Amino acid sequence: MNSKFFTIESQSSGKARAGTIQTDHGAIQTPIFMPVGTVASVKTVHQRELREDIKAQIILGNTYHLYLRPTMEVISGAGGLHPFMNWDLPILTDSGGYQVFSLSASRKMSEEGVKFKSHIDGSLHFISPEKSMEIQRDIGADIFMAFDECTPYPCGYTQARESMEMTHRWLKRCIDWTKNHPERYGHKQHLFPIVQGSTYSDLRRQSAEFISEQDAVGNAIGGLSVGEPEEEMYRITNEVTDILPKEKPRYLMGVGTPWNILESIGLGVDMMDCVMPTRNARNGMIFTWNGVMNLKNEKWKNDFSALDPSGTSFVDSEYSKAYVRHLFVSKEYLGKQIASIHNLAFYLDLVRTARAHILAGDFYQWKDSVSPILRQRL
């Protein structure tokens, strides 16, 4: 079962690896970036564009958002999120925990779970580990996440330890629930547990060992990319991937910039997600192989060259820098749409290229040569 879920095709001299995750909605070639489809939509992007232009292999859904809107009644009625949004490739859902803590109008946590008020209408809700499992099964995710608490940064040692311990107890309840309840919609649904422990090496080690012992088909690293310095994120990721089983995919949650992505791949990470490519796109910032562009900048005003000559999607050749700048200056929707497609296509091109270099055996040299270019401001 486990070996079938994830196959490593190439392991470079370091920790970076290329592999394939097999789900009932298709294969995912790793390392992979997963666009975030918060409320059953990757913002401003048609599903057709996700498939054909961006070449996404798996997308994320946010349990908290989907639970509140359109509600589980509607998603269940549709036969799950795949048919509801007409997306037939893999879907991963988060547990809802992160957004309950960051978005809800108010919340009260106990060992049992979290009571919270909806940020939309103030209605009262309760999510426990069991409830989170039930919701994610009803969404129909191919990969779903354990209900955890994500500590903020910075976080005191005692708080980080107690939170991690509760996350571990909650994980046991998640595993129990999933063992005792059937899957829905006839496709396999895989639970990933999450390593916590803030920036404390001993807690992270303890958590990574505990998580590894659960023998899930894949494992996640949470509680990073929450404001800590990049070096801290890399250090913790490296310590955790040293412990998590090699033969299973590792998902680093919420990461990150293009250079974060390459660095994380170098540390043995296989899956990543982040709202950055779409959120920044809507603000006029795009990432390219030549660096970061602010599309609102005056310098593009009369630059009629292609948006990104090294880009892989139709927007890169069909629209000029001057045109897309004009759209942003004029607050035209199409600007956000173009930049979102560009950024997601770029992120997918980035991980696809990283994969090719892992297979070719020169990943680290390549990463060190392109990372400084990716970071520069154009």
Added chain:
Amino acid sequence: MNSKFFTIESQSSGKARAGTIQTDHGAIQTPIFMPVGTVASVKTVHQRELREDIKAQIILGNTYHLYLRPTMEVISGAGGLHPFMNWDLPILTDSGGYQVFSLSASRKMSEEGVKFKSHIDGSLHFISPEKSMEIQRDIGADIFMAFDECTPYPCGYTQARESMEMTHRWLKRCIDWTKNHPERYGHKQHLFPIVQGSTYSDLRRQSAEFISEQDAVGNAIGGLSVGEPEEEMYRITNEVTDILPKEKPRYLMGVGTPWNILESIGLGVDMMDCVMPTRNARNGMIFTWNGVMNLKNEKWKNDFSALDPSGTSFVDSEYSKAYVRHLFVSKEYLGKQIASIHNLAFYLDLVRTARAHILAGDFYQWKDSVSPILRQRL
């Protein structure tokens, strides 16, 4: 020259006709609806979607908006609006007059032209008939409009007459300017004069006769669809098309609902434009062969059937009513995008089908049978 510009292929028993307008950017099969691309973008729609999914044959640009943003410096630098926005089919521009009167922060009109303050930054500008011609030539429109004054509704007789007379004097200046200045960008640019005269039959007759005498390749009817009852609009349109030369295309500006479009075609109109399909789409209203749908309506909450089984574009089959309702309720951009593509594709399907019925000889029967259905609320 004139016969080459417009060829009538079929004239039904009534005034409706099917024809072809030939421009240097391609042919336009009439009757035609022209999507409005206000500021060099048909809102929320990619150019690729306009061509391939909506099957637009010609789009509109708004001179007032384009002049202020991105400015003529940028559009000229790009080689005109066609390359600037990467649209290589025909473009029609309005004269800027309508928006100067309706949008500018303040304005002062004289025989010479109109001084106005930009609604964007309050900067001062002056547009005269000559300036409007120059701007539209610089935009590179295939068809461009005379600079006119569009009277509001209701409008007193004396005001309507004086305004019409000035519009006629301005037309002479437009014609003089275009005769004495070369075209730009190497393609043919055609001036259409505009009939005014508010809702007064004698003024409309006078204006239609004056406009006809100018012997332009095509003629427009302005000053309608500005708040008057539908019957008034049809009455005036009918009186004007009785006078405007049969062998030249007739453009009814700013019209309208699907049933307005069919009625106008029945009165001998060949070209129409309106922001309604895109503006209403962004508010969640779509037009279909079965009637008008408010996508935000609770009744679609659990309706997982295709958005519009009789629709011609990918959004109609790829997304469900419940999904698109969810997007509108959740204020997701994609909802506006889907509804805009749907509505424009529907409008193009509407005029394409009208054309087929004109060619088949049963246009009026068909129109009378479908119009009541188009109007009903679903």
